[in-house]
Amino acid sequence: MESGGSADDLADLSLRACLIARDAAFNVRDLLTHSSRMAFLAIKECEKELDQIERQIDERLPAAITRVNELRARQLLSSLKTTTDLERIGDLVMSVALRVQDRRAKIPASDVRQLVEMATVLRDMLDLIHTGFSTLDLDCARKVLQMDKDIDRVCHSLFQKHLAETGPQGDTTGFEILLMAQALERAGDHTTNLAEDLYSLIEGRSLRHLPKKKASN
DSSP, X not given: OOTTHHHHHHHHHHHHHHHHHHHHHHHHXXXXXXXXXXXXXXXXXXXXXXXXXXXXXXXXXXXXXXXXXXXXXXXXXXXXXXXXXHHHHHHHHHHHHHHHHHOSSOOOHHHHHHHHHHHHHXXXXXXXXXXXXXXXXXXXXXXXXXXXXXXXXXXXXXXXXXXXXXXXXXXXXXXXXXXXXXXXXXXXXXXXXXXXXXXXXXXXXOGXXXXXXXHHO
């Protein structure tokens, strides 16, 4: 048997997980805009698949890593870290979907626009992550690290808006919006983790261990 076969299988699973997480983010846009039941079910299925993939890689990695050289071992460890972050992204996106699904009142249009903007950027970041790991393209990692600032900007704007508002007593709309924005912002943070892992895989060194001033450049 070829020693790299299992490693290739695990890498393929990791890439598939990128596409699944991307699809989950895409369906959040549809759910927010159209209150689509199909979009909610699609997000739920994405979360389930991401859980399954993380479990498969976790179970199969110990045996696979004993049969490969150092470079392939590093790639396998990257696959494990990648799927762990993607599974977290799936959980966070699902938390947004559940909040949207449980709401009786419509979310204000201005809030929908900003949440959709966050979900759209997240989807594009995950698309770049998939391309980056597929082609080992360092430029994809750089773009993702820059795009995370767009998610942070919109999240900050929503927090400024809702923390300054004084709505009717018992109205939790603002609080729910902030929880959704925070979940999408955290999903963006996990995607930047993926970009850093891609950098580490290509360059052989981690951005997280570089001096902050140097890393920011």
